[in-house]
Amino acid sequence: MEYQQILDTIKAESLIRSNTGKVASYIPQLAKIDPEKFGMHLYCINSGHYGFGDENERFSIQSISKVFSLTLAMSLLDNELFERVDVEPSGDPFNSLIQLEYENGIPRNPFINAGALVIADVLVSSLKNPKQELLDFTHKITGDTTIDINPNVFDSEKKHSYRNASLLNLMKSFGNIKNDIETVLDLYVYQCSIEMSCKELATAFMIYANSGKQLTDDTQIISARKIKRINAIMQTCGFYDEAGEFSFRVGLPGKSGVGGGIAAIHPGQYAVTAWSPKLNPKGNSELGMYALERLTTLTGFSIF
Amino acid sequence: MEYQQILDTIKAESLIRSNTGKVASYIPQLAKIDPEKFGMHLYCINSGHYGFGDENERFSIQSISKVFSLTLAMSLLDNELFERVDVEPSGDPFNSLIQLEYENGIPRNPFINAGALVIADVLVSSLKNPKQELLDFTHKITGDTTIDINPNVFDSEKKHSYRNASLLNLMKSFGNIKNDIETVLDLYVYQCSIEMSCKELATAFMIYANSGKQLTDDTQIISARKIKRINAIMQTCGFYDEAGEFSFRVGLPGKSGVGGGIAAIHPGQYAVTAWSPKLNPKGNSELGMYALERLTTLTGFSIF
C-alpha cells in the first residue's frame, strides 16, 4: 500500500477543511500554542516511517501519558490492580466525580482522571523514584533520552489542579488512595507535562501494535497478554465521552490528550499519531480525529 | 489450529467450574429453562464448523436480536440514523431512564433498550411488515426458514413491558419516537422472542466476520463499511454495563442476551456463539463469558 500517498492525501484534505475546534485554555501554557500546528506520523511494522507537517515538533502529551503509566503499573502488578480501578467506559466527562461517588471511590477506568490518579498512587507505592522511572520508560520505548517534561506546563497545571485534588480527596475518603495526596498529584501533573513529537509518540506506541515488543530489537517490554488488555481499554475508554464515536468512525484502539495529540494502533500493523491543538467539544483533537478516520477509510482496513 | 481440541478443552474446564449465575426470572417463560444447558459453536471462514453440547437447541435470543434490527435499519438508512441514537457506551444499566432524561431523549447507543426501541421505531416507519421482514432477515442470513418466535415468550414479555413502555413514552415526549407506542413495543417484544440455536446464530453472525458477505455464496448483505461500524458498536456497547470487561477479557466484538446467549466475531476469522442460561450480576451469561475468554486465550489471538 502507498502509505505516503495516503498521508499526502489526508494532509491536502485537511488543509481545505474548516475547523471549529478550540485550543485548551484551562491553563495559560496550553492556550499559548499555535492553533495551526498539524502533524501526523505513521510507523508500520513492515515498512517503517511515514509522516508530514509538524511531525517532529514536541507538544504536551497530557492524557496520552496515562497509557504509559498504566503500562508501567501493569508491568508491576497483575489483576489486583483492577480491584482498585475498573475497565468500563465512563459515560461521563473525564473529570467527573459523580460515578466515583456512586461507585465507592472505584474509578470507572484508568483513563479518566480518577483512574489515572489511582494508577499514579500505585506507582508512588511501587517505585523508588516514580517521576524519573516514568520518564525513563518513555526513553526506553522511544530510544530517545532527551524526552522531558515542560516545567512551565508542570507549574501551571499544579496551580490549577483543584479538580484533581478533589478527586484524590474523595477517593482517599473511600480508602482508594494509599499515599499522601500531594505526592500523588505531583506525579500525575508531572506525567501530563511530558512533551513528545508525533514521531516519538508513534515510536513509543509501536509496543502496543507489536505484542509488547520493541520493533528495533525484539525486547519484550511487557507481555503480549497485558498489551492486549491495554489495547482493549484504549478501544473502549481512550477518548473520554467519545470512545464509541472514535471506535465507530476510526475503528482503532487509541488515546487522546488535551494538548491535541492522538495516538492509535492497528495491532500487528502499525502505530499512528496526529497532532492538532484545536479540540472538539468532547476534548479530542478535531483534525486529529478526522485524519485518523481518513487513514482507516483510505487504507480500507481497521480492526473491525 | 486444532479448533475442535480447543473447544473440547473449554467444555471440560467448564464442567468442573462452579457457576454462581442466576437464570433470568423477570418473565416466567425464561425462568423455566433448564439452567444446566450449555452449548458452543465456532464457525471459521477457512475451516467451517466446530461445536459441542446443546449447540443445536434453540433458545430465546433476546437482546442479540438488536444486532439484526440495527443491521436492517442501517441497510435502509445512512448517517441520519445516528441523529436519533448515539454510539457511545452507556455506563448505566440497559434499561435506565436517567441518561435518556439528561440527554433529551437520544439514547446512548442502539443496544441499550431505549436505543433498540428507536431502531424498532425506524423499522416501523420504513417497512411494510416489519415483524415478518425482520424474521425474513434471520432466514436469509442463516439459510434456515424455520426460525421463528416463541409465542409464549412473546405473550409473557408483552405483559411485563412497563419499563419499555416508560422508555417509549419518555422518548415520545422528546419527539424521538414517531409511531404509535403500542406498535413499536410490539415489534420490539417480537424480535426479542425469536429463538435460534448456537449453530444458527454463529451462521447468522458470519456476515459480521466476513465484511457483510454471506460465506456460502458471497452475497453482500450490507456494505463492508457498515459492518465495520456495527462491529465497533458491538465492541463498545454489546455487553450492557460490562462491555469494557468483555473487551478486556475476550477482546472480540459481540452481543449478549438475557436468554444466556452470546454471539461474537473475529473479523476475517470466525463467528462464535455460546449459550448457558445462568447470568452474572451484570446480566451476561457467566459461563458464556468464560468460554469465550478461554477461546481467545487458548487460540492466543483476539482483535487486539
Place this chain on the structure above:
Amino acid sequence: MEYQQILDTIKAESLIRSNTGKVASYIPQLAKIDPEKFGMHLYCINSGHYGFGDENERFSIQSISKVFSLTLAMSLLDNELFERVDVEPSGDPFNSLIQLEYENGIPRNPFINAGALVIADVLVSSLKNPKQELLDFTHKITGDTTIDINPNVFDSEKKHSYRNASLLNLMKSFGNIKNDIETVLDLYVYQCSIEMSCKELATAFMIYANSGKQLTDDTQIISARKIKRINAIMQTCGFYDEAGEFSFRVGLPGKSGVGGGIAAIHPGQYAVTAWSPKLNPKGNSELGMYALERLTTLTGFSIF
C-alpha cells in the same frame, strides 16, 4: 391591620414591575391565556375577604389540585399512604424520572407529578367515581357547585401526557401503581383541568388555615393533625424546585400551578391566593411569588 390597603399597595407596586416570566406553552389551551391577567384574594379568619384585579376569573388550577387530591386520599387512608409516597423535597424538576429510578418507584413527595399520580392511583382504588368525588370535594369546601373542569384543557393535556405515562409505566414496573395506567392518567389530567378563581381557591384553602374546619359552619373536613401534615408538605415541597426560595422569601406553606396560580396559608390567620400566568424559569408565577412576598413583608409576619 389594614389588609385592603396592603393589597392595594401590592397591586400598585406590581403594575410598575417588569415581568420577564413566560406563559406555560406545553399545551395550546394554556398558551392562549391573556398574559396580563392578575388577581389576588386574601381570606382572613377574623376579618373576611379582601382582593383586587381578576380575583373572580376562573383559571386552570393545574398542580394546585394536588393539594385537594392529597387531602381526599389522606381522609381515606392513614400512614400506609406514606409507604407509597415519601414527604421529602425533591431537588429535581417536577416531572423528573431520575430519583424515581434510584428510589425504586417511590416518589419523593405527593406534589411532584409522580407522587400525584400515586395519589390518583389511590383514589381510583378507593372511590367509586373518583372524578366526580374529587370535583364534589371542591364544591364542598368552597360552597360553590358550579366549579368544573375545562374540557378543552382536559383534551389538550390528554394528548400531551407522554411524560406522565412514562412515570406511570416506570412506577408500575416497580409495583407502585395498582390500577390500569389509562384510568389513573385520566383522573390526573381531569384534576389538573379544574378551573377556579382566586376567591374560590382562597375559600377552599381556608380549611388548611383553620385546622381542617370550614370557617362558615365549623364542619371538620379532615382532622387538625392531618391538616398540619399537609401544610408541612406544602411548606417543604409546594413549589417544585423552588420550595426553599418560597419558604425563604414568603415563609408560608403553599402550592403553585403552571396555570399561574398560587395558594398559600398562614395557619390560624388566613388563606391567600394570587394569579398571574407568566411563570419564572422554575415554573412558578413570577408576579404571584412577588405578591405573596410583599404580603408577608408588609404585614410583617410569616409562620417564622
Place this chain on the structure above:
Amino acid sequence: MEYQQILDTIKAESLIRSNTGKVASYIPQLAKIDPEKFGMHLYCINSGHYGFGDENERFSIQSISKVFSLTLAMSLLDNELFERVDVEPSGDPFNSLIQLEYENGIPRNPFINAGALVIADVLVSSLKNPKQELLDFTHKITGDTTIDINPNVFDSEKKHSYRNASLLNLMKSFGNIKNDIETVLDLYVYQCSIEMSCKELATAFMIYANSGKQLTDDTQIISARKIKRINAIMQTCGFYDEAGEFSFRVGLPGKSGVGGGIAAIHPGQYAVTAWSPKLNPKGNSELGMYALERLTTLTGFSIF
C-alpha cells in the same frame, strides 16, 4: 400549659421505647460517647426553663454549629451571600458531591457540608479571627463564656476530613472558595467540635424564637427579617435528607447534628433541644426526633 408534665411524659415514654439507632462512628472521639445519654430542655418565652435527664451535659454540637456560622455570616452580608449558596433542600446526603457538580459549585443550601464550607469561607474573608469570633458569638447568645471546643474531637475530625477537602477543592475549581483550603477547613472543623449542653443550646436558640432578640435583655443580635429567613432554611433544610419527615412529624424549624443533638424553635413561643447519641439511618438522633414529635403532639401545636 403544664410543660414540665409534658416533658416528664416524654421522658417516661422514651425510657420504654426500643431504639435501633447507632452512635456516629466515623471518628473515634464520637464513637466513645455513652449511647444511653438522653436529655431535653425547653425554654419558653413566657414561662422559662423546663428539662430532664442529661440536659446539662455538654456534647459535640457538630452540624448545629452551621446555624451559628450562617447567622454570623448573614449579620455581616446581605443578599450577596445567597449568590454563593442557594436555599433549596438538597434531596441528597449531606456530603454529596453530585448536585454540586451539576450546579457549578453552588451548594444547595448552607446546611449541607458544601454550603457550610462556603459560609466558613465567607467568615474567613470577613473576620480577623474567625475561630475566636465564632466562639464569642456562642458566648454572647448564651451568656456563658466557658463554652469551648473539644480539642480531641477537633484533632480527630481534622484527620478524617478528606470528604470535606474534596468538596472544598471541587468548589475552588468552580471559583466558589476564595481563601486557602486549609484555613477554611480548619474553621469548619473547629466549629463542629464546639460542645454545648441541651440547656445552653436552647438558650442560644432563643434568638431564633424571639425575632432575633435575646430574651434576657432585648439585645437585637440580628434583624427579625434575617431570623425569619434562617428559620425558613432550618425548616426546609435542617435535617439532611429527612427535612420533609421532620417537618411532617414535628412541624418546627430546627437543626440536627451527628453528635445526637437537635435544636428546634417555635417562633414566638419557645426553643427546645434534645440529645441522644444514637442516630437513625438518615443521621438524625432517633430518640431526639421522637421526643420533639411527642412535644408538638402533646402540646397540640406546631407552626402549621
